[in-house]
Amino acid sequence: MFRSRRAGLVRRLWRQRCPAPSPEDGPGALKPAAHALFKKLKDEELELLVQAVESRGAGPSGCVWVARAEPRGPKQALPPQVLLCRLFRWPDLRHPHELKRLSCCQSFGGGGEGPALCCNPHHLSRLAVPETPPPPYSKTSFSCPWTEVPEAPGSSPPESGCSTRGDWRDPGLARSRSSLRDGCWCKVAYWEYRTRVGRLYTVHQASVDIFCELPQGSGFSLGQLQAGRRSTAVHRARGKIGRGLLLSRERDGVWAYNRSEHPIFVSSPTLGAPGARGLPVRKVLPGYSLQVFDYERVGSLAGWRKPGDGPCDPHTVRVSFAKGWGPCYSRPFITACPCWLEILLAQPR
Structure with a gap:
């Protein structure tokens, strides 16, 4: 009974494997290494993996724990986390440095130096890196959306952003800064086109x-926010949010992990190259993570403005x-996007 139960769990795992990117590199090539890894897992770890x-x-x-110190033999030429990610998430994955551990994992940060390592493939994300050559949307600068689009009747002005008049009017940021006293590190506003929905x-x-x-789960549920009349485009876009994203504040800055089944598009002052004119827009595919804000780099952007x-x-x-938005899309500004977020970060003292 014990063997048949474990065999049943392994069969369930194999039913979930990804299709191979090529016949030469199919899941069958990883089968001996995968079975060798499954044998090392305890019953509870195998059930958690399933x-x-x-x-x-x-x-x-x-977490699905695997001992670190065991040498890798010929049947397991890949680290366990890479092996499982190739089987169940990204068949074209090659190296551990392409992965980023999520904050929900016990091996994240300082917890990853023990004798065992978590290899749960859904405790890992793939790092979003600039494409070569860069796509059109990352070559163009970001123009201030709400200074060039007529104000819609009944809509409220954005909490923060640019101003062609050259003044600084940012009540959202002011509230975010003052909230450091109660431990708040950011506030999130949800927008549908030019109208903010909810608090x-x-x-x-x-x-x-x-x-x-x-x-199941907890956090910021956009489905609970009530709006007046929603257009067909908004309903269609909301249907693509799904599991949305995980936003985390980490040692090196703020990271976004795309948990949905559709891409998200991100713009931030610290995403551009040093000395770049304007703000780039980066595409983050499902299952990928991107550092959307760098606290060290932002210090050099004090008083930053786009020419004009x-x-x-x-x-x-x-x-x-x-x-997406920008000159290479049909939506020139983010306020032309059906569903978007504005993340107001508090400045650390």
Whole structure:
């Protein structure tokens, strides 16, 4: 009975494996190494792995521990976390440095130096790196959206952003700065086109899930925000938010992990190259992570402004769900996107 139970779990795992990118590099080539790894897992670890793989990371899952110190033999030429990620998430993955561990994992940060390492593939994300050559949307500068689009009747002005008049009017940022006393590190505003929906969501914990509607989990549920009349485009875009994104404050800055099944688009003052004119827009594919804000770099952006525009808030990140914006898209400004977020970061003292 014991063997048949474990064999059943392994069969369930193999049913969930990814299709191979090429016949020469198919899942069958990894089968001996995978079976060798499965044998090393305890019963509870094997069950946790099955739950994580079958749910595709939709809900919280536990760590799957594998001993670090064991030498890698010919049957397991890949580190266990790379092996499982290739089997169940990214068949074209090659190296551990392409991965980033999520903050929900016990091996994250200082917890990853023990005798065992978590190899749960849904406790890992893939690093988003600039494409070569860069795509059109990262070559262009970001223009201030709400200074060039007519104000829609009944809509409220954005909490922060640029001003062609050259003044600094940023009540959202002012509230964000003053909230450091209560431990808040950012506030999140949800927008549909030029209209903000709901109140600012205050974030005190190190990470927060921002999603539409889920049967489980906690965080900022956009599905709970009520709006008046929503256009067909907004309803269609909201249907693509799904599991949304994980926003986390870490040692080196703020990271966004795309948990949805559609890309997200991100703009931030610290995403551009040093000396770049304007703000780039970066595309983050499903399952990928991107450092959307760098606290060290932002110090050099004090008083930053795009030539011809007024000062822009260097502590704001903007995220659009499924729709990009800029001169190379049909939507020139983020306020033309159906669903987007404005993340107002508090300045550390």
